[in-house]
């Protein structure tokens with residue numbers, strides 16, 4: 288009897304041992320399999336990246352689509368872009384900026400594009416690594432308020448960026464009568480200027496607050512606000528200043544990038560750059576929209592050459608602020624509107640970076656202004672689209 292019990296106990300113990308061992312074996316198998324999947328995933332990811340950059344190096348990627356984080360950037364050959372621009376003909380030049388010439392082009396599929404031919408590109412190793420980071424970054428950024436990068440060409444001696452084409456070019460061409468093309472464009476009316484201010488603010492807000500880590504534009508200015516055929520605005524050239532040549536000036540660590548008249552004082556003095564430096568530049572653009580003046584014009588009377596120094600003391604004064612307004616806007620705005628926009632501009636261009644608002648605050652302040660304009664236009668049966676017609680019921684000084 289006793290031996291039977293002992294035998295049964297032994298049998299039970301062996302069964303438990305077998306079950307435990309089986310469980311352990313299964314767990315080890317599962318862990319090994321997970322590790323195998325993890326390694327496989329890593330290797331194939333690295334393989335994809337290597338393939339992409341080898342292809343770029345050789346410059347032989349025929350119209351190849353590479354997918355980065357769900358966003359497709361087209362890789363063009365130099366030959367393709369050469370033929371899209373009629374051999375980079377002079378007649379297709381639409382602008383000349385800090386990085387080189389910009390060409391109008393038509394792709395094989397009929398799409399109209401703007402092609403930026405980067406100066407000093409392709410020869411420096413540093414440039415290549417910055418270029419890679421830049422293209423990776425741009426492929427991640429998508430917003431209706433940012434100019435879309437469609438693709439690029441990168442071989443050993445050329446670097447070109449292919450953007451969507453914006454029919455009305457840069458904002459500055461519409462603010463100042465002496466534009467490059469020689470013809471005088473229509474001056475933008477108040478309502479359109481305010482809409483552009485809001486859309487540009489939304490572009491910066493996206494870069495600062497909806498991307499992680501935040502992206503600092505570094506060169507926000509009126510020529511980097513591009514206008515489509517309906518005068519809707521998109522912000523361009525974000526992060527591009529970093530890709531430029533080191534020759535731009537001084538040491539890399541404190542190299543001040545950006546454009547004269549738009550650079551925040553703390554950045555100019557110490558090279559310390561934050562999103563608040565962009566907010567300062569945005570304030571300068573608001574001043575351009577209000578006054579129709581360029582940020583720096585040394586041909587003007589003494590004390591008026593630097594826009595911000597001239598305008599700032601008048602922004603907080605209800606009466607004086609009306610004197611700095613662009614004369615072509617007369618009769619299109621109310622005093623209340625001007626005072627509100629001037630207050631936003633004044634906050635943005637404060638010398639103390641910490642006191643400047645966030646771009647989200649700027650957007651919040653501009654939205655009601657544009658909304659009330661729209662509802663007023665609806666009530667009076669007017670269209671809120673771009674027009675030079677002056678609104679008779681909202682003259683300057685009426686509030």
Ligand SMILES: Nc1ncnc2c1ncn2[C@@H]1O[C@H](COP(=O)(O)OP(=O)(O)O)[C@@H](O)[C@H]1O
Nearest residue numbers: 381382383384385389401450452453456457510
């Ligand atoms: N995507 C585009 N569509 C149409 N025109 C453009 C585009 N990009 C640039 N341009 C034109 O080329 C000019 C110079 O652009 P850019 O090289 O970016 O100058 P900047 O260095 O002053 O920013 C712009 O002012 C604009 O007129």
Ligand SMILES: [Mg+2]
Nearest residue numbers: 384510511524
């Ligand atoms: Mg630009």
